[in-house]
Amino acid sequence: MSVSEVVAPTWFGRVRTYLREMFPVGPRLLVAAILFFEIYFVLLLNEGVTEFRLGAGELVGAWSVFAFLLVLRIADDLKDVDVDLRLFAHRPLPSGRVRTADLRVLLGIVVAVTTVLNVAFMNNLPYFALLFGYGTAMSLWFFAKSKIQPNLFLALITHNPVLMVLNVYILSFGVIKYGLDPFSLTTFLLAWTMYFPGLIWEVARKIRAPRDETAYVTYSKLWGYQKAARFVLLLIWLDVATNVALVFAVSRLALIPLALNVLWITRTILRWRRDPDAFAIAPAVDRYTYTVEGLMVVAVATYLTLGYF
Template sequence: MLSRLNTYYKEMFPLIPRLFVGVIMFFEIYFLLLLNYGVKVEQLAIGMGEIVGSLTIFIFLMILRIADDFKDYETDQRLFPHRALPSGRVYKQDLIKVAVVVIVIAVVSNIIWMNNLPFFAFLFIYGTLMSLWFFQKSKIQPNLLLALVTHNPVQLVMNAYIISFTCYKYDLPLVSWTSFLVLLTLYFPALIWEISRKIRAPKDETEYVTYSRIFGYKKATRFVLILTAVDVVTNILLTYRLNRFAVLLILGNLLWFTLQCRKFSADPTQFKIVDKVERYTYILETMMILVVIGYLLLGRL
């Protein structure tokens, strides 16, 4: 079983990179919220709650990956038979056992160390409903837009889990303009990536339903660019008081991405737009992290 799981994690969910993603997600929201609320560096107190929160995000992302493989098993057998589960190189029982173990770890650790159990419960309830297609599989699975509307908000739920812990710990207002902006800060990149990965050149379209197949690749790309601009606005509002120079870098990143979208619209065969989205996101999130680190260490970069 361990050999099969090793194959699965190598191909579908690399553990170390995904753990790093969980930590980055947690602490980016954590510090952006605190710094925008004006919490002083000397007031920060990182302990087991932050460790458990990061681990919970990592575990939840893992469960989502496993749930997706179960949900799409029949489709993957037809369209992606080379993947670990449909190819038979890992068994369903293997993934069920792993899921049970990590969920127990998450539940026990949250009960012991976390202060936001209702948000934790809602996170995993939402994840469970997603894995069951909200009991409307026949309606949601064939409808790409309905699947997006029902599934993509899970990123908001994860963000709310982190924000609630932070606000409760430091006695900050949970419902405020600042909390709302931070709630959005990692939502738009997830939304943009989810849409862009289903935009293809006409020659690459198959029976797999994509946004470019429904709306055309130009309209779909234009929509991604609009969402990216909104994402930039939320990031600027959060970073302006921390580091004004970062605003110029964020705008420069948007300009670069705009040019890539125009190139793709002119000739969609030269690259995949999702690759440019990932590069844009890596650059943006790196800048956001550097702004936080610089502010914590120096007061400003």
């Protein structure tokens, strides 16, 4: 069956195909809500706030996280279409099952709706403008495509900080709403602890054993698999250090599985460095990250329902 025979006849059908394969709405909404409320409640609990004034702003904030991540996904597909035609021809856009115009319309709708909601309900519009302004600059390769696109490390240091900007957007809402110190140790640690997982994931997914390397540019190809794995391990230990400092104010018991998790991933990465053909490193790192974020969520939920322990 040719590609033309499976192209959905309507815009809604083509967009549904794109979202199903590239950005499943249900799981991504859940991730966005977890990210927003995890930062929100860890901030408040570490600052001693236990009486919460929840309203429409929190829902709009969670939606804005979802919308921004969707915007990044669309922008990446639009700006990387030439590369995807060579390396990921099965994806909806390079395969022709979704058109460039479809994604541009979807992008416009998402940005317009999110802007209106932020103007109507949020207290941190300058940070919203900063977030989407940074996202726009990313989609344009910071006006230096010829230098950034072929340089994987340069792409990392220019694009990955957007996760920090997203964290600051969330933090600014809680800080302004409750009149908190924007430059406290808590805000500093939260900005970093929610940044590290994205950075770890971005690097780990581009680390491969020597026999698995292809034309796709990876960090293991640039630095060697030993150095790349060592860099990920360094990021993990920095991540767990910030997590310990924040989780302690919420739950002492959560520190036990947190420590066991970091010891497990450390041992796993050291094993992989000795024998990179034994297993893939990215799934193990994903498991570590999901466990850490899950522990943070459980610790916050337990505090909100049962109190500190």
